[in-house]
Amino acid sequence: MFLTFFDISNSIFFFTVVTILVSGLVYTLTHLSHKSKLVNLPPGPQGWPVVGNLFQFARSGKQFFEYVDEMRKIYGSILTLRLGIRTMIIISDANLAHQALIERGAQFATRPAETPTRKIFSSSDITVHSALYGPVWRSLRRNMVQNMLSSNRLKDFGSVRKSAIDKLVERIKSEAKEHDGLVYVLRNARFAAFCILLDMCFGIEMEEESIEKMDQMMTAILIAVDPRIHDYLPILTPFYFKERKRALKLRRELVEFVVGFIEKRRSAIQNPGSDITASSFAYLDTLFDLRVDGRETTPSDEDLVTLCSEFLNAGTDTTGTAIEWGIAELISNPKIQSRLYDEIKLTVGDNRTVEEKDVDKMVFLQAFVKELLRRHPPTFFTLTHGVTEPTNLSGYDIPVGANVEFYLPGMSQDPKIWSNPDKFDPDRFITGGEDADLTGVAGVKMMPFGIGRRICPGLGMAIVHVELMLARMVQEFEWSTYPAESQVDFTGRLVFAVVMKNPLRAMVKARV
Template sequence: MYLISLVPTSLGYTFLAVIVTGFVFILTRWSSKSRGGLNLPPGPPGWPVVGNLFQFAHSGKPFFEYVEELKKTHGPIFTLRMGTRTMIILSDANLVHEALIKRGALFASRPAENPTRTIFSCNKFTVNAAKYGPVWRSLRRNMVQNMLSSTRLKEFGSVRQSAMDKLIERIKSEAREHDGLVWVLRNARFAAFCILLEMCFGIEMDEDSIVKMDDILKTVLMTVDPRIDDYLPILAPFFSKERKRALDVRREQVDYVVGFIERRRRAIKNPGSDETASSFSYLDTLFDLNIEGRETAPSNEELVTLCSELLNGGTDTTGTAIEWGMAQLIANPEMQSRLYDEIKSTVGDDRRVEEKDMDKMVFLQAFVKELLRKHPPTYFSLTHAVTETTTLAGYDIPAGVNVEIFIPGISEDPRIWSNPKEFDPDRFISGKEEADITGNSGVKMIPFGVGRRICPGLTMATVHVQLMLARMVQEFEWSAYPPGSEIDFAGKIEFTVVMKNPLRAMVKPRI
């Protein structure tokens, strides 16, 4: 997934921009006329040329905290000018429902990106990055119908079970080597990545290949992290080394991934050969995919991009959900005991918990829903843009601006939730509070986005998180490290929202 939410994640900007601001000002006219008579939502006054960019940098806060502060002053819809980018921030459930559900087609596009960034998306040839139109419809329809439907997901059940067994063995091995101490995120990420690799390529990979694939894709994500020239393009000449580095990373990615694409081609053409392969994979749906408005099937580079999107989109989101979930179970041992008791009452003492058991486990479902409310994968959904200039809440929303959805503004809104800062799965069991995570019946929590651009992998992700948590709790009793210490729930952005201090935990086998 190479369209990131186009918001800065941290200070991370070189103050080289301060030196050249005067030069930029000479070349760029800044006045109230730049609004073109538009009635934009309110927002903090900005500097010439750079807008609010350096005000954010000077605050020393992560961007989500900066937005949280501005929300208190300017309300649930406000404008930020980050260099040449205009951002309209939405943090109100009703406004988001109006924009993304009631008028979903109008708000379903994506803004333009720095051309350097689009090399990783093959000029936005992905489900998440494509502008609203025929390419997006073709790619999304294929992914949803041929890969992520409930029927197709069931076909990969054995892949998930195998990955869960390997996860448990990895945790046991690590615990034996380190006196019961394990890293949670690292193990969870690896398990999720292995599932997605087999779903994507349909071929067996050794661990060295898996690790290298993961390293390459993580490098890609770091390479597309926002830079100051995304907001002040005039500074692009100062980032020639970074652009060259991006091209080098892209070449390495393509060269490596194409090898596995060709292995899948050979496996399809020569069934029963030495190539160990599954009967079906995501790649199979892409080789001859008919794209509206195009006469050719996806090229190898486009196949690399689409495969990488699937892998990136489901690995870190699942891994971080497991890390936060285990942190909550350690911090709330009564919840851990309650979940373990539910597992035992559902499956007994003589078999492992399976996917078919998930529908019977009320507390597990409530726990995961509360996990997604309290710890969504990101603070901002992927950036939206309108297909044509419109209005919202009485303000103008111009075509081309970034429409950013601030997720905690909704999932922690005290007007929607009782005690929103508290982690309480029982809110979904008591019947007093409920939420449709698709947002169709009303926006209350949107961990996967909402509307036409909602994450197509929402069902798959929920299955993976539920199954992984259930197996980990069934096999081990989890406790804090160092023993008796309190869990630090501070978060930070690393593509997804991870724990600021990565979770290490003590495990004790239950059997």
């Protein structure tokens, strides 16, 4: 996540204070600037002392990804932006991504320091996504992959997915009945994804009120950890004491709420056959007695809350937004929607619903989802990388502590890689002779889940969820625009994931 223009605009008056405070440090800054010339960073726009390129970004009025897209057209596929104390090296070239993350994966496998606000919610030494590269991260990731996200384990949660998607269909029917066929796509899709992950994580039955409260709290956390201006200019931290106080309060409330469900799961394990309705297995089961390399104790309750939070947050909005973009493309391309529906009917017939075993046979569905991930990646940037030691890439120095960002549309929409990249065309993966290894091992063409050692461990699960949800939604409903004959607005904005700027409301008609 990146600093928003809104946050800069509301803090712009602080810049004057900063400029005055640092005016007495001109000599020191000049000396440091002269010394920094010894480091050959990638090119980028000239910034101001201390604030770097924050002024240029603020004045542009653009979202961060739009500003990056503009800068890369000027400075090339590897460039430098300075946002306050942070040096961002932004890469948008597929070959450079492969060199960094595959060929030299260990060097680019760590994370830079957490922002002060984010540290409130997740210590960097007890999370999978932000842990520094080393034994703690390896222990946590190995546990998640082997015990939760292996192909065999994912099959064990088939009934969980079926139940959640059945409820998704019923929610859509109910909403359509109340609103003359009109439904919000994202809201329903992300709720279904959240329910699946909740069951996988806690393994206990929850009332809908608790599910909605958990969802609201997780969303509030994502908003709270979105970087603020003081994360880039620490001198402004005193001005943000109220925000810090609110973040600490939110963390306490989250821990108190989630620990209650952790205790229910612990009780269910210790007392088989009790009154608690519980699944036979859950992510929490793998964490209670986990011995993490480098730590003498098992995870505390606060650690468990952090690990559960990242498990839920990582797969909810990304899946929900993928479904929203997918339905938008189906609406805009009626022939593609009809073709997908025909494949579903051909595969399962008219008398039963799509099952997971059917998805493996649906070539067009798989091509559709791959094209969806190419054209609409869940986010425009991978999680930030850092280097474990000073190194270089493409002739430029990459210092320790720099934020190494990979801009995904620069690869997935590169005309040197893809024919007619702006066109949504699933057939490019069937008859067009184009393909892409999502792991990046065989070469990078797109990397919606990242690649290399820090590739998203939930890649396989995410694809299963998106394919199955889309298949059921197309099998059950015919989708069209609202108002009729209108055009879908494909403008996106980067929040936690890349969402549609105008949330998609679609008309649905139950299939006969």
